[in-house]
Amino acid sequence: YAAVRPILWDESYEREKKVKTEGNQVFFNAPQDAPTVKLREDAYKWNEDGDILHLADAHTPVIIEAGRTADYVSLDAFRNAVLGCSLDLYKTVVPGDHILVYTGCSHSAKEIVLNTGVSQIPTIGGEPVDYNHPMTFDSPYLKSSYKSGQVKITYDGGRLDLDFSY
Structure with missing residues (x-):
C-alpha cells in the first residue's frame, strides 16, 4: 500500500484567529486563544483521469507513506493507520514558514x-538526511548503487538484474 499526504498551511484560518490589540500589535495564540495553525483540506486536487495529483502550492511538503500488505488487513486499515500518524505543524517567527514534524x-x-x-537539511530520528548516500535505491526489494546503472530486484525468491549503464 502507499499513501500520499500533501501538507499545506491554512493561511486564511490563521488570519481569522489574529487578535488585534492596541496600536499595530497583532497577537497569535495568547494563552486563551485557540490554536492558529491548521492543515488545509484542499492542498491538492486530482486531474480529470484521477491519475495525477496537482498541488495547490508548488512548495507543498508531501509525505509518502508505504506499508506492506502483510502488515495491514485491508487498504482501509492502512489508510486509517496513516491518518492516525503523528503530524504536527509548528509556527516559526516568519509568517507562512513552518516546521513539519511527522512520525x-x-x-x-x-x-x-x-x-x-x-534551507535546512531535514532530520530523521534527529539525524540530518545524508544526501551522499551510496545507494540510489536501498530497500528489501530494490537495490542500486548510486550512478552504477545496475538495478537488482528481488521478490519471493526470484531475482532480476537490470543494466542501464550502457
Missing part, C-alpha cells in the same frame, strides 16, 4: 522534521 505508521518509525522556512 510514520511503523512501530520503529523515526520522527521526521522539516523546516519549510529555511
Whole structure:
C-alpha cells in the first residue's frame, strides 16, 4: 500500500484567529486563544483521469507513506493507520514558514522534521538526511548503487538484474 499526504498551511484560518490589540500589535495564540495553525483540506486536487495529483502550492511538503500488505488487513486499515500518524505543524517567527514534524505508521518509525522556512537539511530520528548516500535505491526489494546503472530486484525468491549503464 502507499499513501500520499500533501501538507499545506491554512493561511486564511490563521488570519481569522489574529487578535488585534492596541496600536499595530497583532497577537497569535495568547494563552486563551485557540490554536492558529491548521492543515488545509484542499492542498491538492486530482486531474480529470484521477491519475495525477496537482498541488495547490508548488512548495507543498508531501509525505509518502508505504506499508506492506502483510502488515495491514485491508487498504482501509492502512489508510486509517496513516491518518492516525503523528503530524504536527509548528509556527516559526516568519509568517507562512513552518516546521513539519511527522512520525510514520511503523512501530520503529523515526520522527521526521522539516523546516519549510529555511534551507535546512531535514532530520530523521534527529539525524540530518545524508544526501551522499551510496545507494540510489536501498530497500528489501530494490537495490542500486548510486550512478552504477545496475538495478537488482528481488521478490519471493526470484531475482532480476537490470543494466542501464550502457
